[in-house]
Amino acid sequence: MVRLFGPLVGLFFAVALLWSFGNGAYTAITEPAAPTAEHEFHLHPKEVHFASDGAFGKFDKAQLQRGFQVYKEVCSTCHSMKHVAFRDLAALGYSEAEVKAIAKEWGAKQPTFDPKTGERAERDNIPSDYFPTVYYAGQGVPPDLSLITKARHDGGAYVHSLLTGYQEQPAELLKKFPDAKTPDGLYYNPYFANLNLAMPAPLTGEGQVTYSDGTKATVDQMATDVSAFLIWTAEPKLDKRKQTGWAVLGFLLVATVLAYLAKKNVWADKKGE
Amino acid sequence: MADEASIDTSGVTGEGVRRRDFINIAAVSFAGVGGAAVLLPLVSQMAPSADVLAQSSTEIDISAIQPGQAIKAVFRKQPVFIRNLTPEEIAAAEKVDTSSLRDPQTLEERTKEGKTNWLITMGVCTHLGCVPLGAGEGEVKGEFGGYFCPCHGSSYDTAARIRKGPAPKNLEVPEYAFTSDTVVKIG
Amino acid sequence: MSFPWANEYKPANGLTQWLDEKLPLPRFVYNAVGAGYPVPRNLNYMWNFGVLAGFCLVLQIVTGVILAMHYAANAGVAFDSVEHIMRDVNWGWMLRYAHANGASAFFVVVYLHIFRGFFYSSYKAPREMIWLLGVVIFLLMMATAFMGYVLPWGQMSFWGAKVITGLFGAIPVVGEPLQVWLLGGYAPDNAALNRFFSLHFLLPFVIAGVIILHIWALHIPGSSNPTGVEVKQESDTVPFHPYYTAKDGFGLGIFLLIYCAVLFFAPNMLGHPDNYIPANPLSTPAHIVPEWYFWPFYAILRAFTSDFFFIPAKLMGVLAMFSAILVWFFLPWLDTSPVRSGHYRPLFRKFFWLLLIDVAVLGYCGGAPAAEPFVMISQIASMYYFLHFLVILPIVSSIEKPEPLPFSITEAVLGKDESAVLNANPAAA
Numbered sequence: 001m002v003r004l005f006g007p008l009v010g011l012f013f014a015v016a017l018l019w020s021f022g023n024g025a026y027t028a029i030t031e032p033a034a035p036t037a038e039h040e041f042h043l044h045p046k047e048v049h050f051a052s053d054g055a056f057g058k059f060d061k062a063q064l065q066r067g068f069q070v071y072k073e074v075c076s077t078c079h080s081m082k083h084v085a086f087r088d089l090a091a092l093g094y095s096e097a098e099v100k101a102i103a104k105e106w107g108a109k110q111p112t113f114d115p116k117t118g119e120r121a122e123r124d125n126i127p128s129d130y131f132p133t134v135y136y137a138g139q140g141v142p143p144d145l146s147l148i149t150k151a152r153h154d155g156g157a158y159v160h161s162l163l164t165g166y167q168e169q170p171a172e173l174l175k176k177f178p179d180a181k182t183p184d185g186l187y188y189n190p191y192f193a194n195l196n197l198a199m200p201a202p203l204t205g206e207g208q209v210t211y212s213d214g215t216k217a218t219v220d221q222m223a224t225d226v227s228a229f230l231i232w233t234a235e236p237k238l239d240k241r242k243q244t245g246w247a248v249l250g251f252l253l254v255a256t257v258l259a260y261l262a263k264k265n266v267w268a269d270k271k272g273e
Numbered sequence: 274m275a276d277e278a279s280i281d282t283s284g285v286t287g288e289g290v291r292r293r294d295f296i297n298i299a300a301v302s303f304a305g306v307g308g309a310a311v312l313l314p315l316v317s318q319m320a321p322s323a324d325v326l327a328q329s330s331t332e333i334d335i336s337a338i339q340p341g342q343a344i345k346a347v348f349r350k351q352p353v354f355i356r357n358l359t360p361e362e363i364a365a366a367e368k369v370d371t372s373s374l375r376d377p378q379t380l381e382e383r384t385k386e387g388k389t390n391w392l393i394t395m396g397v398c399t400h401l402g403c404v405p406l407g408a409g410e411g412e413v414k415g416e417f418g419g420y421f422c423p424c425h426g427s428s429y430d431t432a433a434r435i436r437k438g439p440a441p442k443n444l445e446v447p448e449y450a451f452t453s454d455t456v457v458k459i460g
Numbered sequence: 461m462s463f464p465w466a467n468e469y470k471p472a473n474g475l476t477q478w479l480d481e482k483l484p485l486p487r488f489v490y491n492a493v494g495a496g497y498p499v500p501r502n503l504n505y506m507w508n509f510g511v512l513a514g515f516c517l518v519l520q521i522v523t524g525v526i527l528a529m530h531y532a533a534n535a536g537v538a539f540d541s542v543e544h545i546m547r548d549v550n551w552g553w554m555l556r557y558a559h560a561n562g563a564s565a566f567f568v569v570v571y572l573h574i575f576r577g578f579f580y581s582s583y584k585a586p587r588e589m590i591w592l593l594g595v596v597i598f599l600l601m602m603a604t605a606f607m608g609y610v611l612p613w614g615q616m617s618f619w620g621a622k623v624i625t626g627l628f629g630a631i632p633v634v635g636e637p638l639q640v641w642l643l644g645g646y647a648p649d650n651a652a653l654n655r656f657f658s659l660h661f662l663l664p665f666v667i668a669g670v671i672i673l674h675i676w677a678l679h680i681p682g683s684s685n686p687t688g689v690e691v692k693q694e695s696d697t698v699p700f701h702p703y704y705t706a707k708d709g710f711g712l713g714i715f716l717l718i719y720c721a722v723l724f725f726a727p728n729m730l731g732h733p734d735n736y737i738p739a740n741p742l743s744t745p746a747h748i749v750p751e752w753y754f755w756p757f758y759a760i761l762r763a764f765t766s767d768f769f770f771i772p773a774k775l776m777g778v779l780a781m782f783s784a785i786l787v788w789f790f791l792p793w794l795d796t797s798p799v800r801s802g803h804y805r806p807l808f809r810k811f812f813w814l815l816l817i818d819v820a821v822l823g824y825c826g827g828a829p830a831a832e833p834f835v836m837i838s839q840i841a842s843m844y845y846f847l848h849f850l851v852i853l854p855i856v857s858s859i860e861k862p863e864p865l866p867f868s869i870t871e872a873v874l875g876k877d878e879s880a881v882l883n884a885n886p887a888a889a
């Protein structure tokens with residue numbers, strides 16, 4: 001039975017696939033897929049090096065503090081960061097008092113609700129609060145940035161490339177795809193998936209923020225710093241993870257060598273395996 | 274059993290056997306240590322997480338509490354009673370002979386110096402953890418004028434000391450400090 | 461059944477003696493994976509993956525039970541609760557990465573275990589039942605993995621749930637009501653998330669049960685071996701313990717080294733960035749793909765692009781995808797060769813390697829965007845996949861002339877002369 005029906009079923013699927021293949025090939029020849037502007041002009045992120053890269057990489061706390069400053073002064077008016085709490089900033093090297101002050105002075109406040117009176121109000125943030133959600137009424141939906149570098153391929157480099165990648169729409173693109181002109185209110189950026197995004201270039205010029213550690217705030221520097229900061233917000237346990245990883249691998253290496261020797265021992269008097 | 278015999282008498286010298294045993298024992302011990310180390314994260318994941326620990330201290334504004342009044346606040350997800358004692362209540366508490374108490378403590382020991390009128394205690398009965406009455410407006414304060422636990426009838430006096438009923442201890446005074454005249458930080 | 465020369469369990473002291481009379485659990489373990497189970501002496505490292513798969517299941521159950529202590533199966537907070545695990549729970553990041561990558565490790569190990577079975581024809585009589593139970597385990601694993609991937613409630617979770625339950629919608633007449641019933645709604649939401657969580661928790665224990673049957677069935681004929689020649693004499697076997705416990709211990713070490721390297725240094729390598737975006741029912745990611753271990757089957761599903769007579773392309777894809785696994789159930793009867801091991805089957809061996817490459821190609825196409833040339837390549841590859849199992853295998857097994865087999869396992873290991881000495885004087889082993 002199986003040997004009778006098996007080949008029949010196999011041939012059935014094979015013929016059905018051949019039919020699909022033939023149709024597909026015919027369409028591919030008669031109506032070749034039209035090229036798109038996204039396909040031809042989208043760029044992969046630039047090569048950017050971060051202190052946290054690689055198996056030995058660790059966060060540079062001074063850079064994270066600078067990146068936090070860029071987030072605070074430039075990004076935070078539109079972009080939320082709801083998975084990060086003020087208390088987490090202690091990991092950037094801020095003291096308890098500094099964290100408390102940052103929380104208290106944070107622009108967006110914590111909404112409160114009095115269940116007795118039904119009144120809605122606001123209060124200052126305290127360290128145990130998460131960064132309050134901000135709302136943006138204009139065009140586009142600014143994504144929450146807590147996880148942005150894990151939610152995009154090549155996260156840190158992507159954020160850096162996007163921030164520094166704004167440019168005029170190339171004339172070549174318009175010549176080839178006259179319909180693909182960047183619509184009003186959107187901005188051309190080849191690192192963005194569909195080339196046009198609602199966010200205008202946020203880092204506009206050197207010295208937009210003033211770093212307290214004296215680092216020169218070039219656009220590239222600010223973009224790198226804020227990307228590094230966003231790598232931290234997405235994976236705050238990165239340092240601990242790698243540290244634990246080395247300890248575990250070291251232990252396992254010794255254990256595996258011992259297991260190999262023990263196995264050789266046990267098999268010593270048996271030829272072959 | 275030919276196989277078992279062959280393991281033991283494969284013609285190696287006594288020293289060889291010892292060295293071989295040592296490696297096997299080392300390998301098994303290593304596996305044991307590894308297994309034990311894995312238990313650490315498996316156990317510690319049940320301990321309070323960072324967000325819970327972050328809420329382990331609370332700041333409370335006490336400016337609105339008039340003498341004779343009390344409020345219930347939340348500290349570590351448990352009620353805490355903050356009471357502004359009247360001079361009569363303080364006097365009643367100080368009158369008591371501490372040697373007659375189950376858990377001898379004076380009011381001074383249970384409050385901060387110069388602020389004897391501020392009685393801050395956990396709202397958790399030391400018997401089995403119910404919330405005693407007496408802090409809310411109109412609640413029964415019990416026969417000693419402090420707190421009364423409805424579960425098993427423990428009565429506390431105006432210094433929240435146990436006076437009657439099954440509870441073994443006075444209501445617990447949490448760690449706290451006045452950060453200003455009107456704000457107290459608990460925890 | 462076991463071989464007559466198997467070691468017999470002897471209680472070491474009064475306590476084990478007492479236990480042996482009341483509940484002979486130590487005896488059971490001794491006979492199952494201890495010194496009381498004689499195993500062919502010539503197993504190679506491809507035979508390590510059964511034990512490793514068992515280890516992976518335990519790993520997944522332990523980490524999974526712990527994650528369930530912190531996870532909240534509610535569409536409103538599921539995503540946040542996973543982030544809570546990653547950021548605030550003590551060692552939560554490690555436990556979650558261990559579980560997510562543990563699923564991948566489980567599939568790597570099981571695929572190697574399955575391909576071991578293909579090459580050495582481990583499915584052949586008298587071991588058909590072991591094979592059938594194995595395929596059941598694999599199906600249960602797929603269901604468990606799919607539902608687990610939905611739980612973080614990211615974009616891929618949501619759209620994966622939508623697409624996969626959509627497959628059931630292809631079934632004529634009952635399809636759409638069935639899909640709505642499966643989801644408890646018209647699109648994945650709280651109801652679906654909660655039932656997936658419940659079943660994701662339950663199924664691993666069902667898998668554990670079927671694994672017990674799988675091992676039970678294995679102990680009836682005993683393990684197969686790389687020659688495919690059945691055990692004939694005591695010198696063909698060694699006791700499982702200490703020989704194979706030692707070998708499995710070493711294998712476990714190698715496995716853990718690779719697994720931990722991924723877990724601690726590239727924990728998101730096998731995941732998809734889109735799953736770090738919270739589920740959004742109003743926006744589909746540009747490129748939906750399942751986890752890598754489903755890619756070959758996903759490629760088969762997508763390979764059917766044209767209606768075939770009166771059968772819609774969508775239904776054909778679904779039928780083919782399920783058939784791609786169901787066909788394994790019939791393998792013991794499709795391959796009629798009297799020889800088991802691929803070592804002695806020259807023609808079969810060539811097609812085996814072709815199948816391996818074919819599945820790798822299918823996997824690559826399944827992970828690639830649904831565009832040319834990947835669709836056409838996956839059509840050719842799917843064609844080979846079905847022809848391999850249903851047409852080529854029956855033909856090869858009847859026309860092939862196998863190479864000569866060794867007389868026994870002992871002969872294969874020690875060579876003819878030593879084996880002859882051994883046969884004359886078994887005590888010299």
